[in-house]
Amino acid sequence: MKLTYRKMTEKDEQMVTKIFTESFNYDTALHFGKGAEDGPPGYSDGRLFKRLLANQEADSLLITRADKIIGIIAINPEIREVLYFCVLPECINQGVGSAVWKDIEDKYGKDYWRLETPSYSLSNHHFYQKNGFKKTGEKEYPEGGRSYIFQK
Template sequence: MLILERAIKDDAQRLAEIQKASFDEESKHFNNNEIGGPSGYDSPSWQEEMMQNCEYFKVLLDGEIIGGVLILIESSEAHNLGRIFIDPNFQNQGLGMRVIEEIEGIYSGCNKWWLDTPSWSVKNHHFYTKCGYSKVGEEGGLYIFEKTI
């Protein structure tokens, strides 16, 4: 059973480990074997800070943390999907799409979502397009995607 719950300080280490594994795997395959991810992706203290500054959910599958999602509320009608990550061992099973659907249900009053992702991240581009997002621009090596509900 897939459940989203608010992340708490005790989850920070595990969430950092999963983020690191997820982003490193993606960059290894699509970014010329360069390992890395966005700011703070491998830092437990950054995870804790984000728990205070945005809507941070852990993704649980049968009680085990397998990922997370960060939402930045810009207005009542527009939200930024700041980050979504699933442990590589659980990817390609439709779980990311289910997380997106759950988040959209939690924030059902929001009619515009946007995100950015690296221009080299082909797997992410496919995933976001599959979830109903469209590429609307490029900025500093990032592709900007939006979804209107």
């Protein structure tokens, strides 16, 4: 699978916000039912994109296949943390995520990675475990949400 990557720029706000919105809502609806919508603060209105773009420690990349932007991955290579990893729902279960993760490890190294994902996101859990991650902790949020910490 031929994927290419480029750094996000300000002009990508609309596309990245679309990817955030569709991927987070897709994942939420899998657990809570059709029409359910949820994600991190600002995921659907551009605020999350702006925070990510302003994060000087992050390598925030657009994922492209056949000249179409199909996802994003944002990592902090210094502390080996995956900040966001989203692909458009129509690209799920096509090997895109595994190909991206292989490319990330080839570029940044395989040793130690950390990430956080919602506790209800069983498909994410399966994906990360398939790629060598193990659940190592939990995090509670004031509004009642819970996430799991995965590491490899």
